[in-house]
Amino acid sequence: MATFSAIEIPFNYRNTCWFCGEPSDKKIKFPQHEYEINILNHHPLSLPSCKECAGIVKRSAFPSIYGYRDAIKQALVVKHQKVLSIGSKWTKQELEESELEGSAFEGFKRSAWPMFEMMQARINYQGWPLVINNHVLEVDSDNESFEFDGVIYTSLDDAVVHAVKTFFLDEALFTRVLSVLGKNKFSQAIRLCRLYPNLTAKTREAVFLEILDSIGI
Numbered sequence: 001m002a003t004f005s006a007i008e009i010p011f012n013y014r015n016t017c018w019f020c021g022e023p024s025d026k027k028i029k030f031p032q033h034e035y036e037i038n039i040l041n042h043h044p045l046s047l048p049s050c051k052e053c054a055g056i057v058k059r060s061a062f063p064s065i066y067g068y069r070d071a072i073k074q075a076l077v078v079k080h081q082k083v084l085s086i087g088s089k090w091t092k093q094e095l096e097e098s099e100l101e102g103s104a105f106e107g108f109k110r111s112a113w114p115m116f117e118m119m120q121a122r123i124n125y126q127g128w129p130l131v132i133n134n135h136v137l138e139v140d141s142d143n144e145s146f147e148f149d150g151v152i153y154t155s156l157d158d159a160v161v162h163a164v165k166t167f168f169l170d171e172a173l174f175t176r177v178l179s180v181l182g183k184n185k186f187s188q189a190i191r192l193c194r195l196y197p198n199l200t201a202k203t204r205e206a207v208f209l210e211i212l213d214s215i216g217i
């Protein structure tokens with residue numbers, strides 16, 4: 001069993017989501033699955049998260065908590081694009097002085113700006129420094145970019161997303177095989193997983209074992 005070290009939580013931040021600053025509902029483990037510890041550049045963690053941040057990213061090939069945080073922010077931006085666009089279309093004053101009429105618009109005028117500000121604050125939120133047992137978490141950020149087939153991806157996650165789309169891979173299977181083989185056997189992981197698109201949870205487990213068997217692990 002791996003140990004997931006709890007990050008230290010300053011008094012002012014207790015019950016706060018580390019990703020977005022909203023009240024936290026739970027403690028999450030990072031990485032999500034124990035086998036992903038093999039592709040992690042730092043010690044496994046547990047940290048507070050709100051429900052939305054904890055569930056919004058289904059992918060899981062992240063070498064660091066910072067890469068995972070970036071993916072969460074991107075997903076929040078996509079999901080709440082409508083609310084965020086209020087700030088691009090209007091200023092607070094324009095909205096207040098707008099001639100929008102009718103009861104639907106009155107409601108919009110009242111709630112739109114606070115909704116925008118709240119979402120903007122969540123996207124911009126930076127969390128607090130990660131400290132475990134009095135030690136600041138050190139992350140080798142040079143390792144975040146990832147080269148595959150002559151292309152340098154900004155992160156391993158980007159490369160995984162690209163490979164999954166291009167080769168029609170089952171993402172959960174691919175991430176798991178990659179975790180076992182290691183990042184530098186990315187191409188081999190693709191070759192092994194290409195044969196098995198569209199798996200169910202049950203068949204995925206069997207296929208995973210079959211693959212391990214085929215490479216003698």
Ligand SMILES: [Zn+2]
Pocket residue numbers: 017018019020021022049050051052053054
């Ligand atoms: Zn959150």
